[in-house]
Amino acid sequence: MHVSRVLAAESWRAAVESRNKCINALIAVAPNTSTHGPSTSQTKSAKLEGLSLAVKDNIATRDLRTTCASRLLSDYTPPFDATAVRLLRDAGASVIGKANCDEFGMGSLNTHSAFGPVVNPYDPNARRSAGGSSGGSAAAVAAGFCDAALGTDTGGSVRLPASYCGVVGFKPSYGIISRWGVVSFADSLDCVGVLTHTVKGAQAVFDVIAQHDPRDPTAAPTHVRKRASAAVRKHAWGGEHTDGDLKGLRIGIPQEYFPAELSPPPGLHTLLSHLQSHGASLVPVSLPATRAALSAYYVLASAEASSDLARFDGVRYGQHVPPAPGTTASTADVYAHTRSVMLGREVRKRILLGSFALSAGAFDNYYLQAQRVRSRVRSDFDAVFRVPNALRAPPAASTSNPITDIVAPNEPGVDVLLHPSAIGPAPPLPSLEETETGKEREESLDTYLQDVLTVPASLAGLPALSVPLNPRSPHGDETNSDIGEGEWPVGVSVVGQWGADELVFRVGKVVEKVVREMKS
Amino acid sequence: MAVLQLQLAPPMFAYRWPGWEVVVGIEVHAQIKSRRKLFSETLTSTLSEAPNTHVSPYDAAFPGTLPRLNPTCVKLALRTALALQSDIHLRSAFDRKHYFYADLPSGYQITQQYSPLATGGVLELPNLGTSVRVKQIQLEQDTAKSTFDRRRKLSHIDLNRAGTGLMEIVSEPDMRSPEQAAEYVRTLQALLRAVGSSDGNMEQGSMRCDVNVSVNRQGEPPGTRCEIKNLNSVKFMMIAIASEVYRHIDLIDAGGTVSQETRGFDEDRAETFRLRSKEDAPDYRYMPDPNLPPLLLTSKFIDIARQSMPELPRATRARLLDVGLTENNVDVLMAVDSGRDIGFDGEMKQGAVAYFDALAEGRDPKVVVNWMTHELLGQLMSRNQTFSHNPISVAQMGELIDLVQAGTVTGTGGKSVLRHLLDNPSSTSVHTIAEQLGLLALEAGEETDKALNDWCKQAISALPKEAEAARKGNERVLNKLVGRVMKLSQGRVDAIRTKEVLSGMLVQGK
Known part of the structure; x- marks a missing residue:
């Protein structure tokens, strides 16, 4: 086992050395420690012995800098490991390096990074985006640098890059994976996510890190997790991807996710008809609050960002940039100067937007209104899922067994929702000039449509899994630059009720299997 | 000295500013006497400890750290609320108050702006025969301590205090004089100490007051209020209020108006000074804290707190x-x-x-x-x-x-x-x-009587002048003789019996 670990270490290192320069997926690589002997995991369960892992750079690692891809934090090494990292290390995984991302997780193309953009490894010569904000994590997996990567997903930041890079990306239910050690962007939305080659691989990583952590006050308590699993067992489809028959599986197709402006990705119709022919029912559903969800998301995420990032001011955290000598600066100016110089354009924009939304005159009309919309979004989802929401089940303080205290199922609800993960394949990377001036975000319709697909699940805290819809055949010829538009990866998302993460994985495996059948 | 006189003055103090009415409300920040901080497991500290020795990554707001509510702080705040007869809310919540200052590591203070732990209540002031209504009680974090080194032009930040639990106790504007304000603070201090929720030590900074003062002519509506921040002794609070009252009266008398301000207090000059006007008031951008779920209390939890209440x-x-x-x-x-x-x-x-x-x-x-x-x-x-x-x-x-x-x-x-x-x-x-020590009293009996007789004789012969005076009926001198016997007997004989024996001897000897 010891020998194989060292061999594994050498193989990823070679891949990183030869290809990271052009892909820019990793912004820090673990020092070569293979001579130091086996890891400390020997005494532990070691479920993931030998797993090579990339960690998004907004997740704390005690031995590698954690910069959040920001100039402001370029020298920061945390004194602790994030809980998710610690659990994975304890299970035998080795961290190969830190993954590039949009600064503090804000962006969807991974262009807002102090370390430069990530290039989609599917065809580096084409210089397309890897997606964001967890672009480095998705690209590291897609490029074969590692078996798995941790990302974070606040409004789609794991699912979108997974779709663009042709890998599996999972955003769990909010509160299932500890956020201890994750540098907050928007506390009520941030989730640690997993990127891997296969659904099975994602689930294996998820199973290790889906632990209640007393250090995360937003972590779902164990009894609520159990209540959610019990509700799924009792009310949801109970089949497996190995069953030939998908009878009883009810898949919801949300109409708001298929606007007239958007042509569904090639392969989606085939997938749906295959699923149907195997016995699954396709059910058109409506989530009417979707349109309002986007505005609500931007208000809430920005408001929280303005608060969560307040500590990065060059006095308490981050590199201090003194005002020009001779200028008389108020205390406020001193803070403002560092933040203006050291934070990127997208981060500054969201902080300003969020500060406005929280200001005394705007709070009611923006922040509180957005919270009301958020609760409508949750209700929308609760109305379509067959499994009741374990977070809304009556509090079981008086009953001795909270797990049996499950409200009646919502019939005829659906088990999961299914929709494209992205409105299209990876777009080309903007030129440097476009990034600086912000031109690249001006195709507003595309941006709007893209957010429709990922943001509602974030607002409702639901588990969502993106599975490649057109996987490349194993060991495809990566040097071929003549890739047609239709061959670029695109993912399909499976979304479930809160706490139904296991069901989402099960359906994800079905999708993965059917997609393979489609290819052959 | 003047202050001491004020303190002792009868409750009719309005003679100082006849024709004027004074309205005072007080916000008290009392540090919760908990072993650990409000949202971390770090031990709380005292002033005598070396700076920055009670700091965890959370206290210093390291990126990626999260708060965890210390239930003991809630229990102690509950005791305070019960003692003040407040309405305790089964559901309260935490909010963030934002401002940039080096003594606030995360850039926001966690407090309870929108849904405080308790509202209403009353504090009786038995010495004045009156009472002050309480508006609300909320939990919040203390800040770090910053001190400025003028010589080196450096600010020093000590994070020991950062994140210690505070109770903010807000009174209604029910006080009418510096003396009433002082009595309110002293009575509150004694109450907090009695229930063990705070040591209320103003000198050590574990209890601090912000005071709102307004002045109006008798019969007119209340005047514009000014807030005086961070008063850390009852004495200075009284001086600050009085000085602020005179300032308002002078302004109004001169035909001017009082503008709403936040003011500080200069202890050396015994007067308040302007910190900022209403226009400069910061917008704290309050936001419900997305990390902390609502604080849900059960009536059972409150009952237990009630039962464990000290007298x-x-x-x-x-x-x-x-x-x-x-x-x-x-x-x-x-x-x-x-x-x-x-x-x-x-x-x-x-x-x-x-x-x-x-x-x-x-x-x-x-x-x-x-x-x-x-x-x-x-x-x-x-x-x-x-x-x-x-x-x-x-x-x-x-x-x-x-x-x-x-x-x-x-x-x-x-x-x-x-x-x-x-x-x-x-x-x-x-x-x-x-x-x-040979201090057991001699048991009644022949031996004791004999010994007592001997000591009495010794006393009389040792103090002939006194014996003579006592013989003539001088009670006080007789006691002196008794004292001598006590000394001789090392206190082992009964004083009353001794007196009897001595009197008998002196009468006999007459």
Whole structure:
């Protein structure tokens, strides 16, 4: 086992050395420690012995800098490991390096990074985006640098890059994976996510890190997790991807996710008809609050960002940039100067937007209104899922067994929702000039449509899994630059009720299997 | 000096500013006396500890750290709310108050702006026969401590205090004079100490006051209020209020208007100064804290807190008077009691009242309180010691009182034993000590009578002038002779019996 670990270490290192320069997926690589002997995991369960892992750079690692891809934090090494990292290390995984991302997780193309953009490894010569904000994590997996990567997903930041890079990306239910050690962007939305080659691989990583952590006050308590699993067992489809028959599986197709402006990705119709022919029912559903969800998301995420990032001011955290000598600066100016110089354009924009939304005159009309919309979004989802929401089940303080205290199922609800993960394949990377001036975000319709697909699940805290819809055949010829538009990866998302993460994985495996059948 | 006079002045203080009415409201920030901080497991600190030694990554707001509510802080705040008869909310919530300052590591303070722990309530001020309504009680974090080194032009930040739990107790504007404000703060301080939720130590900064003052001519609506920040002694608070009142009166008299301001207090010049105007008031951008779920309390939890409530000062006073102590006795006991150490996490340390209660179990309370106040406290005081230094256990003190009551040790002998115990603390039984010191009273009998006769004769021959005076009926001089006998007998004989014997001898000898 010891020998194989060292061999594994050498193989990823070679891949990183030869290809990271052009892909820019990793912004820090673990020092070569293979001579130091086996890891400390020997005494532990070691479920993931030998797993090579990339960690998004907004997740704390005690031995590698954690910069959040920001100039402001370029020298920061945390004194602790994030809980998710610690659990994975304890299970035998080795961290190969830190993954590039949009600064503090804000962006969807991974262009807002102090370390430069990530290039989609599917065809580096084409210089397309890897997606964001967890672009480095998705690209590291897609490029074969590692078996798995941790990302974070606040409004789609794991699912979108997974779709663009042709890998599996999972955003769990909010509160299932500890956020201890994750540098907050928007506390009520941030989730640690997993990127891997296969659904099975994602689930294996998820199973290790889906632990209640007393250090995360937003972590779902164990009894609520159990209540959610019990509700799924009792009310949801109970089949497996190995069953030939998908009878009883009810898949919801949300109409708001298929606007007239958007042509569904090639392969989606085939997938749906295959699923149907195997016995699954396709059910058109409506989530009417979707349109309002986007505005609500931007208000809430920005408001929280303005608060969560307040500590990065060059006095308490981050590199201090003194005002020009001779200028008389108020205390406020001193803070403002560092933040203006050291934070990127997208981060500054969201902080300003969020500060406005929280200001005394705007709070009611923006922040509180957005919270009301958020609760409508949750209700929308609760109305379509067959499994009741374990977070809304009556509090079981008086009953001795909270797990049996499950409200009646919502019939005829659906088990999961299914929709494209992205409105299209990876777009080309903007030129440097476009990034600086912000031109690249001006195709507003595309941006709007893209957010429709990922943001509602974030607002409702639901588990969502993106599975490649057109996987490349194993060991495809990566040097071929003549890739047609239709061959670029695109993912399909499976979304479930809160706490139904296991069901989402099960359906994800079905999708993965059917997609393979489609290819052959 | 002027302040002391004000303090002693009768409640008719309006003579200072006839024709004017003063309205005062107070926000008290009291540090919760918990072992650990409000949202981390870091131990709380005292001022004497080295800076930045009580800091965890969360306290310093390291990126990626998260808060975890310390339930003990909630329990102690609940005690305060119960003591103030407030309405406790089964659901309260935490909000973030944002501002940029180096003593606020995360850039926001976690407080309870929108849904506080408790609202309403009242604090009675028995000495003034009035009461002050409480508006609300909320939990929040203390900040770090920043000090400015003028010489080196450097700010020093000490994170020891950062994240310590605070109770913000907001009064209604019910006070009408600096004296009422002072009495409110003192009474609140005693209440917090009594329930163990805070040590209320203003000198040490564990209790701080912001005061709102407005002034209007009699019969006119209330004036514009100004807030004076961070007053850290009752004395300075009174001076600050008075100075602020005069400032307002001068402004209005001169035809001007008072503008709404936040002001500081200059202790050396005894006057307030402007910190910022209403226009400069910061927008704190309050936001519900997305990390902290609502604080949900069950009525059962509140009931448990209610049942574990220590006795409130008013009840203690009533109870002590009820067992027959004088007002004076009670004042002494409670004054000594209020100086006791406040234990962490609501642990009630034994003070003078508890000591008295234990002693009075099965004994005459009046005898007990005399021993405590006259002898024990008196001896401690003459040694420059406080009650917390008392090395004599309740059992020992009780035994001593019992021995004296039974005549096994005389009153004089008992006092000697007490002094001995204070000088040589031990856990030996008092009887044994009295025996070792030869202080057991001589048992009635022929031998004792003979010895007493001998000592009386010795006393008379040693003090012939006094004996002569006593013979002529001088009571005071007779006592001197008794004292001599006591000395000769080392306090082992009964004083009254001695007096009888001496009188007999002197009459006979006539």
